[in-house]
Amino acid sequence: MNISFPRLWQTIVLLVVVGGVILLALSGYLSPVIKVALSPFLSAQGWLSNRYMALVDFMTVPRDVANLQQRNVELENQVSQLQTQLIQLQQQLREAQVLYALLDFARARPENEYIAAAVIGRDPNPFLQYVIIDKGSDDGIRHGMPVVTQQGLVGRIDAVTAGASRVQLIIDVNSTVNVRLQSSQANSLLTGSLTGDINLQMIPQDVAVQPGEVVLTSGLGGNYPQDVLIGQIVTVRKSETELFQTASVQPAVNFSSLRAVLVVKNFQPVNIAPLIPTPAQ
Amino acid sequence: MAIILAFPVLILSLMAQMVVLSRLYLLHGTADIILLVLIAWSLQEKARSVWIWVIIGGLLVSLVSATPFYIYLIGYLIITIIVRLLRRRVWQTPLLAMFVVTILGTFIQHLLIIIGLKATGQPISWQESLSLVTLPSVILNLLLSLPVYGVITDLASWVYPVEENE
Numbered sequence: 085m086n087i088s089f090p091r092l093w094q095t096i097v098l099l100v101v102v103g104g105v106i107l108l109a110l111s112g113y114l115s116p117v118i119k120v121a122l123s124p125f126l127s128a129q130g131w132l133s134n135r136y137m138a139l140v141d142f143m144t145v146p147r148d149v150a151n152l153q154q155r156n157v158e159l160e161n162q163v164s165q166l167q168t169q170l171i172q173l174q175q176q177l178r179e180a181q182v183l184y185a186l187l188d189f190a191r192a193r194p195e196n197e198y199i200a201a202a203v204i205g206r207d208p209n210p211f212l213q214y215v216i217i218d219k220g221s222d223d224g225i226r227h228g229m230p231v232v233t234q235q236g237l238v239g240r241i242d243a244v245t246a247g248a249s250r251v252q253l254i255i256d257v258n259s260t261v262n263v264r265l266q267s268s269q270a271n272s273l274l275t276g277s278l279t280g281d282i283n284l285q286m287i288p289q290d291v292a293v294q295p296g297e298v299v300l301t302s303g304l305g306g307n308y309p310q311d312v313l314i315g316q317i318v319t320v321r322k323s324e325t326e327l328f329q330t331a332s333v334q335p336a337v338n339f340s341s342l343r344a345v346l347v348v349k350n351f352q353p354v355n356i357a358p359l360i361p362t363p364a365q
Numbered sequence: 366m367a368i369i370l371a372f373p374v375l376i377l378s379l380m381a382q383m384v385v386l387s388r389l390y391l392l393h394g395t396a397d398i399i400l401l402v403l404i405a406w407s408l409q410e411k412a413r414s415v416w417i418w419v420i421i422g423g424l425l426v427s428l429v430s431a432t433p434f435y436i437y438l439i440g441y442l443i444i445t446i447i448v449r450l451l452r453r454r455v456w457q458t459p460l461l462a463m464f465v466v467t468i469l470g471t472f473i474q475h476l477l478i479i480i481g482l483k484a485t486g487q488p489i490s491w492q493e494s495l496s497l498v499t500l501p502s503v504i505l506n507l508l509l510s511l512p513v514y515g516v517i518t519d520l521a522s523w524v525y526p527v528e529e530n531e
Binding site: 242340 | 379382383384387388390393394395397399429430431432475478479482485486487488489490493494497498502
């Protein structure tokens with residue numbers, strides 16, 4: 085028996101089934117079924133997507149690493165340049181601080197004329213304490229002129245060329261400075277030493293000298309101006325068997341880090357050698 | 366060529382001495398790079414104009430130092446004589462000669478300086494000089510002698526290239 089439906093009924097049944105399925109799907113009754121049915125496809129889709137993204141990463145990331153490396157090099161160069169600039173600025177700041185201090189010192193003593201000079205070297209001989217400065221006779225510097233900083237006395241000009249001068253520091257073994265103790269007003273003689281220490285000699289026994297007392301130039305002898313700070317007494321050595329007391333002095337100037345100095349231009353050293361009596365021949 | 370080269374090499378060495386090495390103390394001693402350069406140059410087998418180098422070096426140091434001018438010159442000349450004598454005997458081991466002359470040379474140089482300064486009336490103690498200045502200077506010179514010898518040997522090889530036999 086051949087049962088045949090008319091074509092119209094076939095279409096109607098098909099539409100009802102499809103509509104029913106759509107309605108069931110829209111109403112959520114088919115969700116578990118759809119989920120189970122789609123699950124393998126979604127897994128396959130995810131796997132394919134991951135592989136594709138991995139492939140894309142493989143193709144594009146190396147280029148990014150190269151870019152990053154290049155950028156890193158650029159930034160490192162920039163950091164190096166900035167560090168160099170920072171060091172230069174710190175150096176300039178230190179120099180400016182020294183120069184400001186010297187300027188303040190010079191302004192505080194308008195009676196003196198100063199020539200500022202930079203320390204450009206030290207004597208190659210380790211037994212001597214001399215420094216070389218970058219100003220010479222062309223700048224008005226002459227032999228014997230005193231040299232100071234804002235902290236105190238440095239020394240005096242020992243030799244002059246057109247563009248540079250050599251300064252004998254007060255810590256040099258051959259340096260002697262006539263000094264005065266501020267509190268006791270006693271005169272004494274300051275001498276340098278091989279080790280760079282400075283000592284007071286020939287302090288009269290009857291003078292009460294205390295550690296901490298300030299030592300100033302006395303101006304005697306005509307080599308240095310009066311009342312320039314030298315340092316403070318650290319220890320006093322007094323012996324009953326000696327004619328004089330001695331003392332060691334902490335200099336006000338830090339000679340190991342001397343960067344810039346002031347040469348006192350308007351001080352003319354006096355040569356008193358002809359006035360010193362010599363033994364009769 | 367060697368004479369022309371003496372000026373830049375010794376002037377640069379002197380600048381390094383005044384700016385850097387004279388500020389690097391061991392106790393109160395400092396290295397003397399001019400001395401080391403002159404010793405190293407004198408030890409070079411092919412080096413010529415050694416005496417000119419010594420005179421230029423001595424005069425340059427005398428020019429800037431407050432030391433009596435003849436002391437450095439005489440010191441360097443004496444040390445160079447010792448180098449020339451030693452070189453004939455221990456020429457196979459120039460590095461050993463470098464060390465020996467560095468020690469001897471520093472002692473001789475400082476001895477002359479102390480005598481010279483004492484002659485000009487400066488109150489310098491022998492004991493202090495030896496313990497605080499000379500011995501530390503010997504150590505610093507020994508430390509510097511090896512790199513200086515290397516640099517000067519390279520310089521000598523550049524000035525006097527080895528001729529290849531065909």
